[in-house]
Amino acid sequence: MRIVQVSPRYHPYIGGVETVVKQISEEFVKQGHKVEVLTIDPGGRLQEVDELNEVIIRRFKPTGPYCYSKPLMKHLSENALQYDVIHAHNLHTFIPHMVVRATRAIKGPKLIVTGHYHGKGKTPLSTIFLRLYRPLIKGFLRQVNGITCVSNFEAGLIKKHFGIPDNKIAVIPNGIILEDIKKAQPFHVTGHNLLIVSRLEKYKNIHLAIRAMPYLPDDYRLMIIGEGPYRPYLEKLAANLDLKERVAFLGRLPNEEVYRWYKTCDLVINLSNLEAFGLNVIEGLAAGKPVLVNNKTALAELSQLFDGVTSVDACNMKPEELACLIKKCISMPLVPPDLKKYKWKIIAKRYIEERYD
Numbered sequence: 001m002r003i004v005q006v007s008p009r010y011h012p013y014i015g016g017v018e019t020v021v022k023q024i025s026e027e028f029v030k031q032g033h034k035v036e037v038l039t040i041d042p043g044g045r046l047q048e049v050d051e052l053n054e055v056i057i058r059r060f061k062p063t064g065p066y067c068y069s070k071p072l073m074k075h076l077s078e079n080a081l082q083y084d085v086i087h088a089h090n091l092h093t094f095i096p097h098m099v100v101r102a103t104r105a106i107k108g109p110k111l112i113v114t115g116h117y118h119g120k121g122k123t124p125l126s127t128i129f130l131r132l133y134r135p136l137i138k139g140f141l142r143q144v145n146g147i148t149c150v151s152n153f154e155a156g157l158i159k160k161h162f163g164i165p166d167n168k169i170a171v172i173p174n175g176i177i178l179e180d181i182k183k184a185q186p187f188h189v190t191g192h193n194l195l196i197v198s199r200l201e202k203y204k205n206i207h208l209a210i211r212a213m214p215y216l217p218d219d220y221r222l223m224i225i226g227e228g229p230y231r232p233y234l235e236k237l238a239a240n241l242d243l244k245e246r247v248a249f250l251g252r253l254p255n256e257e258v259y260r261w262y263k264t265c266d267l268v269i270n271l272s273n274l275e276a277f278g279l280n281v282i283e284g285l286a287a288g289k290p291v292l293v294n295n296k297t298a299l300a301e302l303s304q305l306f307d308g309v310t311s312v313d314a315c316n317m318k319p320e321e322l323a324c325l326i327k328k329c330i331s332m333p334l335v336p337p338d339l340k341k342y343k344w345k346i347i348a349k350r351y352i353e354e355r356y357d
Helices: 016-030 069-080 097-105 124-141 153-163 176-184 206-215 232-240 257-264 279-286 296-303 318-332 344-351
Strands: 001-008 034-040 048-050 055-060 085-089 110-114 148-149 167-169 192-197 221-225 247-251 267-270 291-294 309-312
Touching: 001 016, 001 069, 001 097, 016 034, 016 055, 016 085, 016 344, 034 069, 055 069, 069 097, 085 097, 085 124, 097 110, 124 153, 148 153, 153 167, 153 296, 167 296, 176 257, 176 279, 192 206, 192 279, 206 221, 206 232, 206 318, 221 257, 232 247, 257 279, 267 279, 267 318, 279 291, 279 296, 291 296, 291 318, 296 309, 309 318
Parallel strands: 001 034, 001 085, 034 055, 085 110, 110 148, 148 167, 192 221, 192 267, 221 247, 267 291, 291 309
Antiparallel strands: 048 055
């Protein structure tokens, strides 16, 4: 099968959508399919045509906001008949809209959209844009063959906001590299280590975990992996609370080191207000660690699926209350769940085999 993935960005850019598209594309190749990725290079510094792990990558310049690119649309409209499946990603950008516009006069390829949809933007301004954009999304979603969502929570939003019937929606979760997590070796550290793996944005609520640290014993340390625009504020907050020695900003790390920190920590924390899935929750469970999450969006769904995930109304808790709960979560026994269905091999196969009525 000939498959083209159309994504806002792709490796070496790092992010949730970028990771999903890369993993699925490479699994498609392993299963015998021919795969191309059409994507946008905002900086214009990468090769226009590239190949990585047998995936052909074609990069285009942006010509407007929210990943709009006329050159990408032109290429797709001229070459759409080469593909059996055209798979567009991220309803928070113009990518799915461009795919539908570029192929609306072409019969043949199956059009699939994976939304990565949160229901609102990361900022008040992007939320306003999304509300204005919804009527357009509703129109072009009616023209695609199927929509995949990574959680029941996301599927509910798609139905509510765009009136999409059940028979056009499939729930296929994101995956993890289960074998690599399981074989990772922990670092040799002392004390209790809490772990956050996240983009550093305000809505991720990392500041709530930092504010709880003064109410925990001195041998508790918070390890934060990731980068983002909220880092300066978080570093200043840690310094003001005299936590420089207990809160470590590790920045962006290769997967091998991230997996080692999962194996090292005593508790994984995700207090985000905005998640369509919650990949680090599954990665933490794969490492055999309990997880503490906010009771918002898809994180609440994961807490209902797994005994090792505790949900809490983090935004309405006092720091000392959150600290008390952190100590309680660390002491909870954890029976490692069966996570085989989250292997990328299984996820990619489900994408290929899914049938929409």
